[in-house]
Amino acid sequence: MMTLGIETSCDETSMAVVEDGRRILSNIILSQMIHTEFGGVVPEVASREHLKTITPIYRQALSKAGVSLKQINLIAATMGPGLVGPLLVGLSFAKGLAFAAHIPFIAVNHMEGHLAANILEHPDLDPHHLTLIVSGGHTMLVEVRRFGEYEILGKTKDDAAGEAFDKVAKLMGLGYPGGAEVDRLAREGNPQYYRFPRAMRKEGYYFSFSGLKTAVSLYLNKLDRATFEKHQADIAASFQEAVVEILVEKTVRAAQEKNIRHVTISGGVAANSRLRNLMTEKLKHVNKYLFYPSPVLCTDNAAMIAAAGFYRFEKEGPGEFISEAVPYLKLQ
Ligand SMILES: Nc1ncnc2c1ncn2[C@@H]1O[C@H](COP(=O)(O)OP(=O)(O)OP(=O)(O)O)[C@@H](O)[C@H]1O
Ligand SMILES: [Mg+2]
Structure with missing residues (x-):
């Protein structure tokens, strides 16, 4: 069964063709570069860019996969969470196409898409993980x-981990979005150079990263230019260590307390090399296994949306054409 996935929740226009929820035939991703000059995503600009590129991306996704629209059996598009304008562009395109071509349509939760990237790539991943x-x-x-049955054990009380990476990257003059750049720089640095605070260490499975961001900002403000330039990599590594340590500590604890053997990470920060390495190592100590997606399936992409759409369709059949864009859609 061939699924066309469509992802436009933020600043990536992406379309993919995935067979049986496992085999990626194409996964075209266009990242909108226009936002770098503003230092963050401008929603209205993002919507207009999606409008400009969505049709060429659609054609490219089909031609790269070597299929025609007639061979597509399901169209899956992100309905939320995300920016309402960008979501509407992809969702309307998907509904129009599905309606006109008499193809079943399904709306996908973007977060379910992220977690489905692991199911897509790892056939031996335990369904219970x-x-x-x-x-x-x-x-x-x-x-x-x-798949489809979730219990949220904990989440962030304020900033997301990726947001902390982006804000610190900005403070350090590394551009936007800067997570990957912090990761690259940190590889040459000493993670023990400065000890930034680890927040909410004891509070169950909840996280907090806004205090860390402030701590880095105050620390940088006190530094003279020469020291900053000499120790940039050390500062990046020390910040990254503070984020990664907390993420790993809580995840390993949850795996032990809930007695779950298979663990996955997903989303853009799952591409982080230190997170992958430390999590693998600490889980191995307690006889548990980590799975993570290839870097291209960590950040926003339509292959994960096609996969999630296919798994949902297998469970519940087609979705409703009346599905609307929901900017704050929850995972349930
Ligand atoms: N190697 C890396 N190390 C750390 N962070 C990274 C790395 N690569 C990407 N990121 C971060 O991942 C984030 C982007 O991930 P993603 O595309 O999943 O987020 P999003 O779609 O904007 O958010 P959401 O999925 O929550 O709606 C950015 O914050 C980026 O800095
Ligand atoms: Mg995302």
């Missing part, structure tokens, strides 16, 4: 009983 979703807008620890 623990997942840490760490993206630009979310940080949540979720027990997945099986």
Whole structure:
């Protein structure tokens, strides 16, 4: 069964063709570069960019996959969470196409898409697993009983992990979005150079990153230019260590307390090299296993949306054409 996935929740226009929820035939991703000059995503500009590129991206996704619209059996599009304008562009395109071509349509929760990236790529992943979703807008620890059945164990009380990476990158003059750049720089630095605070260490599975961001800001304000330049990599590594340590500590604890053997990470921050390495190592100590998606399936992409749409369709059949864009859609 061939699914066309459509993702436009933020600043990536993406379309993918995925066979049987497992085999990616194409996954075209266009990141809107226009926002770098503003230092963050401008919603109205993002909507207009999606409008301009959505049709060419659609054609490219089909041609790269070597299929025609007639061979598509399901159209899946992100309905939320995300920016309402950008969501509406992808969702309306998907509904129009599905309606005109008499193809079943299904609306997808973007966070379910992120966690589905692991199911897509790892056939031996236990349907019952623990997942840490760490993206630009979310940080949540979720027990997945099986696809579609979730218990949210904890989430962030303020900023998301990816947001903290982006804000610190901005403070350090590394551009936007800067998570990957912090990761790259941190590889050359000493993570023990400065000890930034680890917040809410004891508070169950909840997270908080806004205090850390402020701590980095205050620390940078006190530094002279020469010291900053000499120790940039050390500062990036020390900040990254503070985020990663907390994420790993709570995830490993949850896996032990809930007695779950398979753990996944997903979302943009799951591409972080230190998070992947430390989490793998600490889970191994307690006889548990970590799975993570390829970097291209960590950040926003339509292949994960096609996969999630296909798994939902297998469970519940087609969705409703009346599905609306829901900016604050919850995972349930
Ligand atoms: N190697 C990396 N290390 C740390 N952070 C990273 C890395 N690569 C990407 N990121 C961060 O991942 C985030 C983007 O991830 P993603 O595309 O999943 O978020 P989003 O779609 O904007 O948010 P959400 O999925 O919550 O709506 C950005 O904050 C980015 O800085
Ligand atoms: Mg995302």
